Amino acid sequence: MTADVLTAMRSVFGRELLVFWRRSTEVMTALVFFVIVTTLFPLAIGPERHELMLVAPGVLWVAALLATTLSLNHLFASDYQDGSLEQLLMSPHPLSLLVLAKMAAHWVLTGLPLALLSPLLAVQMALPAKAIGTLVVSLLLGTPTLTLIGAVPAALTLGVRGGGVLVSLLVLPLYTPVLIFGAEAVAASAGQGFASVAHLSLLGAFLALALSFAPWASSAALRVSLD
Amino acid sequence: MKFIHKYGAPKRFYQLAGTFIPWFAGITAVLFVSGLYLGLYWAPPDYQQGDAYRIMFVHVPNAWMSMMAYVIMASFAATGYIWNIRLADILARVSAPLGASFTLTALVTGSLWGKPMWGTYWVWDARLTSELILFFLYVGYMALQASIDDARRAAHASAILAIVGVVNIPIIHYSVYWWHTLHQPASLTLTNQPKIYATMLIPLIVMSLAFMFFYLTMLCVRARSEILLRERHTDWVRKLVEGKP
Amino acid sequence: MTWAQFLSMGGFAFYVWSAYGFTAVVVVLNIVQPLTHKRKVWQGLRRGLDDGEEERHEEAE
Amino acid sequence: MSDGLFAARGLACMRGDRTLFAGLSLELAEGQALHVRGPNGLGKTTLLRALCGLSRPARGEVRWRGELITDLADDFTAEVAYVGHLNGIQGDLTAGENLEVARRVFARRTTPPQVVSEALERVGLRAIADRPARYLSQGQKRRLALARLLVLRRPLWILDEPFTALDAASVVGLSALIGEHLAAGGLALIVSHQAFDIPGIEDFELARYSRTRK
Numbered sequence: 171m172t173a174d175v176l177t178a179m180r181s182v183f184g185r186e187l188l189v190f191w192r193r194s195t196e197v198m199t200a201l202v203f204f205v206i207v208t209t210l211f212p213l214a215i216g217p218e219r220h221e222l223m224l225v226a227p228g229v230l231w232v233a234a235l236l237a238t239t240l241s242l243n244h245l246f247a248s249d250y251q252d253g254s255l256e257q258l259l260m261s262p263h264p265l266s267l268l269v270l271a272k273m274a275a276h277w278v279l280t281g282l283p284l285a286l287l288s289p290l291l292a293v294q295m296a297l298p299a300k301a302i303g304t305l306v307v308s309l310l311l312g313t314p315t316l317t318l319i320g321a322v323p324a325a326l327t328l329g330v331r332g333g334g335v336l337v338s339l340l341v342l343p344l345y346t347p348v349l350i351f352g353a354e355a356v357a358a359s360a361g362q363g364f365a366s367v368a369h370l371s372l373l374g375a376f377l378a379l380a381l382s383f384a385p386w387a388s389s390a391a392l393r394v395s396l397d
Numbered sequence: 398m399k400f401i402h403k404y405g406a407p408k409r410f411y412q413l414a415g416t417f418i419p420w421f422a423g424i425t426a427v428l429f430v431s432g433l434y435l436g437l438y439w440a441p442p443d444y445q446q447g448d449a450y451r452i453m454f455v456h457v458p459n460a461w462m463s464m465m466a467y468v469i470m471a472s473f474a475a476t477g478y479i480w481n482i483r484l485a486d487i488l489a490r491v492s493a494p495l496g497a498s499f500t501l502t503a504l505v506t507g508s509l510w511g512k513p514m515w516g517t518y519w520v521w522d523a524r525l526t527s528e529l530i531l532f533f534l535y536v537g538y539m540a541l542q543a544s545i546d547d548a549r550r551a552a553h554a555s556a557i558l559a560i561v562g563v564v565n566i567p568i569i570h571y572s573v574y575w576w577h578t579l580h581q582p583a584s585l586t587l588t589n590q591p592k593i594y595a596t597m598l599i600p601l602i603v604m605s606l607a608f609m610f611f612y613l614t615m616l617c618v619r620a621r622s623e624i625l626l627r628e629r630h631t632d633w634v635r636k637l638v639e640g641k642p
Numbered sequence: 643m644t645w646a647q648f649l650s651m652g653g654f655a656f657y658v659w660s661a662y663g664f665t666a667v668v669v670v671l672n673i674v675q676p677l678t679h680k681r682k683v684w685q686g687l688r689r690g691l692d693d694g695e696e697e698r699h700e701e702a703e
Numbered sequence: 704m705s706d707g708l709f710a711a712r713g714l715a716c717m718r719g720d721r722t723l724f725a726g727l728s729l730e731l732a733e734g735q736a737l738h739v740r741g742p743n744g745l746g747k748t749t750l751l752r753a754l755c756g757l758s759r760p761a762r763g764e765v766r767w768r769g770e771l772i773t774d775l776a777d778d779f780t781a782e783v784a785y786v787g788h789l790n791g792i793q794g795d796l797t798a799g800e801n802l803e804v805a806r807r808v809f810a811r812r813t814t815p816p817q818v819v820s821e822a823l824e825r826v827g828l829r830a831i832a833d834r835p836a837r838y839l840s841q842g843q844k845r846r847l848a849l850a851r852l853l854v855l856r857r858p859l860w861i862l863d864e865p866f867t868a869l870d871a872a873s874v875v876g877l878s879a880l881i882g883e884h885l886a887a888g889g890l891a892l893i894v895s896h897q898a899f900d901i902p903g904i905e906d907f908e909l910a911r912y913s914r915t916r917k
Binding site: 322331333339347351383394395397 | 533536537540541544545549553557558560561562564568572575576579
């Protein structure tokens with residue numbers, strides 16, 4: 171039986187990547203949004219490097235968080251419209267595992283590129299070089315949690331009026347712990363060289379908690395939305 | 398046998414609550430009057446803060462109630478979702494606006510207390526910040542309820558949100574505390590307010606009980622009208638409506 | 643303790659009374675709004691509220 | 704006749720706060736099919752979704768081989784193929800890829816790959832197998848959704864308006880398909896306003912259990 175589930179998960183993961191790849195413009199919007207939002211801040215705060223440096227960790231993390239929130243509806247919305255989500259619920263395999271595969275594909279297409287792109291923007295935001303490593307690691311640890319937690323409100327608001335804005339209203343309070351320790355980790359290593367390992371380990375803990383909780387919660391949410 | 402029988406529950410609750418509401422309301426009124434007298438008149442001024450500390454008697458009970466109402470709401474919502482009990486859905490739905498009001502009052506009274514103590518209305522103090530995030534959770538819950546037409550889906554969808562929320566509350570709470578100590582380790586915060594003498598504890602307890610009974614009373618009042626709405630197709634509601642001119 | 647002294651709240655009158663005032667407003671709102679809602683529900687039921695909803699269901703299969 | 708392979712007892716479903724139908728019971732044994740009939744708004748779609756476990760009925764129980772489908776959960780969904788109003792076809796994948804995904808994600812036993820080409824052949828979509836599904840016509844998309852039935856090979860078919868957008872020839876083709884399914888011991892529950900002819904199918908009047916005041 172487990173072999174079936176793994177093949178099913180692998181093919182859901184593969185299908186998601188294939189579908190997103192064919193619709194790559196949608197994938198790019200999250201990345202472009204991330205770049206644009208970060209470039210706004212120097213325009214607003216001014217180009218002085220020491221000022222930008224202070225806000226850089228927070229700006230980079232908030233921009234990454236908003237970019238993920240924006241792309242959350244890629245998770246289920248189109249499958250909900252064409253009915254393949256309904257078919258996913260009718261699969262013989264545990265829904266939470268299939269949803270986990272979908273979330274992994276979503277992260278590979280939004281969270282991962284954000285993390286890999288962040289060094290460029292860190293330079294733009296005058297973030298000290300020694301903190302860039304921590305930035306990438308914190309985003310690699312944090313963005314999966316954002317996708318996992320975000321999947322629940324994304325599933326709850328399927329087919330609901332004003333779903334897009336509603337998702338961010340529901341999800342941002344839940345994102346605060348990840349934001350706090352993500353930005354703190356980067357600020358710590360950018361500042362007096364505090365050990366940011368404490369913050370990163372907390373981000374890891376959040377990821378573990380989200381991994382254990384979110385697949386169940388979002389499959390329950392999907393069942394409610396398609397009831 | 399589940400103690401709330403799924404089908405008869407709304408009707409029985411409607412009648413039961415009907416008889417209790419006057420009593421609850423009476424107790425609430427008595428508690429409020431005595432609480433205000435004790436808090437504003439009887440309790441001596443604090444040697445450090447003078448009379449400003451009296452705001453504590455409205456701020457702290459509301460902060461407690463905002464947390465308690467969310468936990469009660471989440472447990473009603475979970476019961477309604479897991480065992481498909483309509484009465485629990487209704488009680489969860491009507492608990493949200495009350496909880497949101499407590500949170501809002503806690504925020505406003507907290508900042509009014511902050512001004513005389515630190516000179517600014519808003520201090521990113523750990524308790525006020527987590528209270529603010531709790532307020533966003535309430536607003537999110539009510540927004541989700543409002544944007545779904547089908548009553549059952551709205552109840553179950555917001556139940557999942559409430560369950561996820563209640564799991565996150567301690568995490569948000571401690572993250573904000575650690576975040577706070579990272580930035581202002583030494584300053585006086587609302588968390589370590591003045592040492593509570595017996596004379597302060599009594600009004601605090603009385604006011605807290607007052608707000609608890611207030612919550613209970615209004616929960617029943619709101620639940621009864623929601624039950625009438627949700628059960629309008631049943632015979633007992635139709636008889637009730639025709640009965641009373 | 644004269645009335646004036648009591649009102650002045652040791653100089654913090656504005657903060658204490660606005661805190662209690664705001665609390666009172668929220669409490670009163672939370673009493674008035676549910677009661678008016680209750681009356682509206684009764685009027686709706688008496689007018690046969692569900693007729694409107696019945697048409698809306700006919701189209702949605 | 705064996706106690707029905709697939710049975711519902713005392714089923715009641717609601718829409719919002721209104722009870723659509725109540726006390727509904729039905730039974731299906733191997734090779735049997737039911738044509739659920741009734742005017743719009745009675746909740747035919749709601750009934751079908753409750754029977755395949757997609758939506759939770761307000762009251763009552765649905766059993767497969769004597770066991771509650773809520774207990775069976777995934778084991779029950781492995782026995783059901785549901786075709787709803789939506790085709791469940793991803794526009795960005797080609798017709799062949801859609802069925803290939805169905806084979807790998809939804810078929811539990813490792814069904815052989817050629818099942819996909821056979822299914823495409825049977826519904827006459829072999830020629831356009833590698834065209835993105837979004838360019839298919841409504842009728843072709845519907846046939847692709849029905850081709851999934853052949854790939855999944857499930858005993859119980861629950862079909863909601865399967866004949867929509869199908870031309871006369873395809874209606875005959877689909878009816879034959881269902882006939883073969885029944886002959887092979889399969890079961891089917893069909894809602895359709897279009898005329899079709901499947902030997903041995905019985906009518907099921909939903910109006911008998913309806914609670915909506917007219």
